[in-house]
Amino acid sequence: MIGKREAKKAAMREKLLSITRQHVVQHGLANIRARDITAEAGCALGSLYTAFDDLDDLIIQVNSQTLQELGERITQSVQAKDTPADVLVTAAVAYMEFAYENRNLWEALFDHKMKEGIPVPEWHLQEHLVLFKNIAEPLGVLRSDLPPEELATQAKTLFAAIHGNVLLSVQGRFIAVEKEALKLQIVNLTQIIIKGMTR
Amino acid sequence: MIGKREAKKAAMREKLLSITRQHVVQHGLANIRARDITAEAGCALGSLYTAFDDLDDLIIQVNSQTLQELGERITQSVQAKDTPADVLVTAAVAYMEFAYENRNLWEALFDHKMKEGIPVPEWHLQEHLVLFKNIAEPLGVLRSDLPPEELATQAKTLFAAIHGNVLLSVQGRFIAVEKEALKLQIVNLTQIIIKGMTR
DNA sequence: GTAAAAAATGAACGCTGTTCAAAAAGTGAG
DNA sequence: CTCACTTTTTGAACAGCGTTCATTTTTTAC
Numbered sequence: 001m002i003g004k005r006e007a008k009k010a011a012m013r014e015k016l017l018s019i020t021r022q023h024v025v026q027h028g029l030a031n032i033r034a035r036d037i038t039a040e041a042g043c044a045l046g047s048l049y050t051a052f053d054d055l056d057d058l059i060i061q062v063n064s065q066t067l068q069e070l071g072e073r074i075t076q077s078v079q080a081k082d083t084p085a086d087v088l089v090t091a092a093v094a095y096m097e098f099a100y101e102n103r104n105l106w107e108a109l110f111d112h113k114m115k116e117g118i119p120v121p122e123w124h125l126q127e128h129l130v131l132f133k134n135i136a137e138p139l140g141v142l143r144s145d146l147p148p149e150e151l152a153t154q155a156k157t158l159f160a161a162i163h164g165n166v167l168l169s170v171q172g173r174f175i176a177v178e179k180e181a182l183k184l185q186i187v188n189l190t191q192i193i194i195k196g197m198t199r
Numbered sequence: 200m201i202g203k204r205e206a207k208k209a210a211m212r213e214k215l216l217s218i219t220r221q222h223v224v225q226h227g228l229a230n231i232r233a234r235d236i237t238a239e240a241g242c243a244l245g246s247l248y249t250a251f252d253d254l255d256d257l258i259i260q261v262n263s264q265t266l267q268e269l270g271e272r273i274t275q276s277v278q279a280k281d282t283p284a285d286v287l288v289t290a291a292v293a294y295m296e297f298a299y300e301n302r303n304l305w306e307a308l309f310d311h312k313m314k315e316g317i318p319v320p321e322w323h324l325q326e327h328l329v330l331f332k333n334i335a336e337p338l339g340v341l342r343s344d345l346p347p348e349e350l351a352t353q354a355k356t357l358f359a360a361i362h363g364n365v366l367l368s369v370q371g372r373f374i375a376v377e378k379e380a381l382k383l384q385i386v387n388l389t390q391i392i393i394k395g396m397t398r
Numbered sequence: 399g400t401a402a403a404a405a406a407t408g409a410a411c412g413c414t415g416t417t418c419a420a421a422a423a424g425t426g427a428g
Numbered sequence: 429c430t431c432a433c434t435t436t437t438t439g440a441a442c443a444g445c446g447t448t449c450a451t452t453t454t455t456t457a458c
Contacts, residue, residue, distance in 0.1 A: 164363020192395030
């Protein structure tokens with residue numbers, strides 16, 4: 001009976017993680033409580049701290065999952081597209097749709113702040129790069145004249161522009177909250193920027 | 200000696216407000232504590248709750264001030280500009296510079312969340328409209344063919360695109376943190392979108 | 399079977415925003 | 429000025445939070 005400890009520990013981590021994820025989905029990041037999570041998991045309050053460093057750690061794990069799913073969703077959406085412009089518009093729409101359909105998970109990605117002085121672990125920062133993964137390449141096809149560094153900057157600019165629109169819309173700030181209206185807006189903006197960038 | 204009560208109450212509000220504002224400037228929204236504010240004001244903890252409804256109310260007052268200053272800054276920056284494109288680029292740069300030079304105040308505008316179930320007061324939502332005030336008009340000159348409603352949508356899209364870039368940069372997410380680099384990026388993006396929108 | 403190692407437990411700690419009974423201060427009439 | 433009344437100030441108290449830690453329980457290896 002070797003490895004029973006590790007198995008139980010891994011099972012506990014998984015249980016706490018999935019419960020936390022579901023809690024974020026249903027009640028949002030702001031309503032995550034250590035006591036709620038452990039109560040629902042049927043374990044003691046302290047067990048959370050043998051499975052994870054602290055709540056920040058636990059939430060980062062949730063966000064890590066979300067980023068992976070988001071990345072897969074975007075990658076999958078651009079599979080059948082052939083023109084670079086098509087890829088970019090499709091990726092932007094996929095991003096927007098994911099945010100809209102998984103509002104609380106998506107908001108947690110950007111609302112979560114580490115406690116004072118503790119930096120976000122490097123491996124998790126790296127995970128955020130999936131957000132550009134599908135942008136830099138098609139943009140490179142459109143602008144083969146640009147040096148890689150400049151291309152990366154433009155890709156980030158494009159992403160940030162789309163992100164800003166999705167953000168203000170999902171938050172219900174100023175912008176239309178309706179999904180279809182936002183989709184049109186995102187397609188419109190993406191095309192505008194592509195045209196502007198490839199002139 | 201009439202109105203001494205009102206005067207003291209107003210003075211207390213002003214004192215707590217300015218101290219809170221300074222605290223946000225120096226330590227950020229996340230580090231605002233009722234006990235710190237009242238201690239620095241030299242009054243009892245409970246006094247905060249006769250001057251303001253709660254911490255959310257106090258923070259909204261700070262944000263209200265910030266929005267007013269931000270609005271004035273943008274309005275002032277576009278005074279001498281004559282072409283619509285010039286106005287838009289200048290306003291975008293002014294927005295970015297304000298965010299950069301008043302990072303904590305600016306972040307508080309978008310980081311602050313009301314407690315569960317309590318909506319942001321309508322008058323404060325209205326204050327956010329200063330952010331477009333200087334966008335819709337010059338855009339209307341460039342696109343006199345568009346109906347007002349469509350124009351408003353485009354203005355919001357433009358603002359959100361710029362906002363997204365400023366946000367990710369100020370947060371140090373992905374994008375360049377250097378001020379001059381961001382400025383170039385903002386000018387570039389704004390021009391791209393103007394071109395794309397006025398084709 | 400037994401001793402060492404790891405994990406689970408939940409009471410306790412320190413901090414938070416908010417409340418509220420009591421004390422203090424301001425107000426207006428006589 | 430005095431006195432009743434109203435409003436504000438006060439800070440102890442409360443409920444809730446994340447986190448810690450001595451104690452107990454479980455797992456491991458011999």
